[in-house]
Amino acid sequence: MTATDDGDGDSIVAVATAPGRAGVAVIRLSGPAARPTLAALAGRIPEPRRLTRALIRHPVSTEPLDDALVALFPGPASFTGEDVAEFHVHGGRAVPAAVLAALLGLPGVRPAEPGEFTRRAFLNDRIDLTAAEGILDLIDAETEAQRRQALRQASGGLAAVYEAWRGELVTAMARLEAWIDFPDEDLPGDVLDAVLDGLGRLTGDFQRHLADSQRGERLREGLRIAIVGPPNAGKSSLLNWLAKRDVAIVSATAGTTRDVLEVYLDINGYPATVADTAGLRETADSVEQEGVRRALARAEDADLRLLVVDWSAGADARAGVDRWLGADTIAVANKIDRGGTPPEPWIPVSVTTGAGLDRLIERLGGELEARMAVRETPALTRERHRHAVGQAGEAVDRAIDGLRAGIPLELPAEDLRLAARMLGRITGKVDVEEILDAVFREFCVGK
Numbered sequence: 001m002t003a004t005d006d007g008d009g010d011s012i013v014a015v016a017t018a019p020g021r022a023g024v025a026v027i028r029l030s031g032p033a034a035r036p037t038l039a040a041l042a043g044r045i046p047e048p049r050r051l052t053r054a055l056i057r058h059p060v061s062t063e064p065l066d067d068a069l070v071a072l073f074p075g076p077a078s079f080t081g082e083d084v085a086e087f088h089v090h091g092g093r094a095v096p097a098a099v100l101a102a103l104l105g106l107p108g109v110r111p112a113e114p115g116e117f118t119r120r121a122f123l124n125d126r127i128d129l130t131a132a133e134g135i136l137d138l139i140d141a142e143t144e145a146q147r148r149q150a151l152r153q154a155s156g157g158l159a160a161v162y163e164a165w166r167g168e169l170v171t172a173m174a175r176l177e178a179w180i181d182f183p184d185e186d187l188p189g190d191v192l193d194a195v196l197d198g199l200g201r202l203t204g205d206f207q208r209h210l211a212d213s214q215r216g217e218r219l220r221e222g223l224r225i226a227i228v229g230p231p232n233a234g235k236s237s238l239l240n241w242l243a244k245r246d247v248a249i250v251s252a253t254a255g256t257t258r259d260v261l262e263v264y265l266d267i268n269g270y271p272a273t274v275a276d277t278a279g280l281r282e283t284a285d286s287v288e289q290e291g292v293r294r295a296l297a298r299a300e301d302a303d304l305r306l307l308v309v310d311w312s313a314g315a316d317a318r319a320g321v322d323r324w325l326g327a328d329t330i331a332v333a334n335k336i337d338r339g340g341t342p343p344e345p346w347i348p349v350s351v352t353t354g355a356g357l358d359r360l361i362e363r364l365g366g367e368l369e370a371r372m373a374v375r376e377t378p379a380l381t382r383e384r385h386r387h388a389v390g391q392a393g394e395a396v397d398r399a400i401d402g403l404r405a406g407i408p409l410e411l412p413a414e415d416l417r418l419a420a421r422m423l424g425r426i427t428g429k430v431d432v433e434e435i436l437d438a439v440f441r442e443f444c445v446g447k
């Protein structure tokens, strides 16, 4: 496949670095115009893959635009697979704008669409679709764990898993095909056993991959944590402490927080969205009622709950909170500066004095790691992957049932073909057109 399949033989250009005041801005151009462009602006074509100093001039007026560095990455061994020219110019507003305008004035050069460089890399077989998604995630990564997962996917870790599985399906299919041409002969028992064995192992792998508690997706999006509990327990105080700033209003008046308030946090390298909510209680105030409704919805929806109570207020003040205790809840007994010794599983803390908060954060970090740690086998990171693996698993299950029931081999073979195809869609080996736009839509310009 070549880039021309995607529309035209145009060269695309964009500023690849973020806009604003900066030491350097990189302008990238990919396509057949890369070499002539370098010749026109830099006065020569530099040695491949070597940053070379050049005075960049406007190709028509010959006015100097910048004293810069230029490079040529010849295709097909470039990021996009085409010839790529890079102009490392002074950053800021005027210089990149002047160089970009000069480049766009050249024939066959147009502005790149978001993600178009990566799209060309895919179309020229430089990377598969999961690697393209990994590059996107790498750019979006905000925490260490996200960076690690994204880099692994960008380097082909996830594609390797799916391609290996696809290979096994093709092998099983080939074994069946060999007997389809001999309808009078039964599939020998040992061949059947070997195929069934292999397929059984494969569906086991699929199931484990799907039952990974959505760790890859969670890590991409951040764990959803809700702080819940009775009014005045110190929920907003805890949020402010976690966020290290005054995000929420804290006051001695019960019913202070009404709306759900969210902060995005990096907790030991793991991303989380922590939501502060209204105190749970019966109330006649209709605005507060709505707050309580939202709090309950958020608590139900959360991956993890921080259940906060004012331990010093006595047992009545925490009546009814027990229903939240469980695997996805960390029980926090606040205000122990006023006394009290809560039993397990309550973690005694005082947000005011700071007592017990290291233990709480340690526990929180442990829960995040358990749900999102990057493991030996790469995790799927998108609903797109989950759907395809699920469909592949169903098709393999049908094939196994069919083979056991002794139906004509064409039918299980067809199911295996379908399963292989579903896996091929994830990496972009088949059915490319319909998924391309969905994958590249999320990119920024210049990547």
Ligand SMILES: Nc1nc2c(ncn2[C@@H]2O[C@H](COP(=O)(O)OP(=O)(O)OP(=O)(O)O)[C@@H](O)[C@H]2O)c(=O)[nH]1
Pocket: 230, 231, 232, 233, 234, 235, 236, 237, 238, 249, 250, 251, 252, 253, 254, 255, 256, 257, 258, 277, 278, 279, 280, 334, 335, 336, 337, 338, 349, 350, 351, 352, 353
């Ligand atoms: N003594 C003591 N007071 C605390 C502690 N944590 C919070 N408070 C106080 O408890 C009161 C309520 O705190 P908030 O953080 O507003 O409680 P909340 O759970 O968000 O309250 P609502 O939003 O009304 O449900 C405030 O006066 C805080 O200063 C603590 O550890 N010890």
Ligand SMILES: [K+]
Pocket: 231, 232, 250, 251, 252, 253, 254, 255, 256, 257
């Ligand atoms: K309050």
Ligand SMILES: [Mg+2]
Pocket: 235, 236, 237, 248, 249, 256, 257, 276, 277, 278, 279
């Ligand atoms: Mg509050």
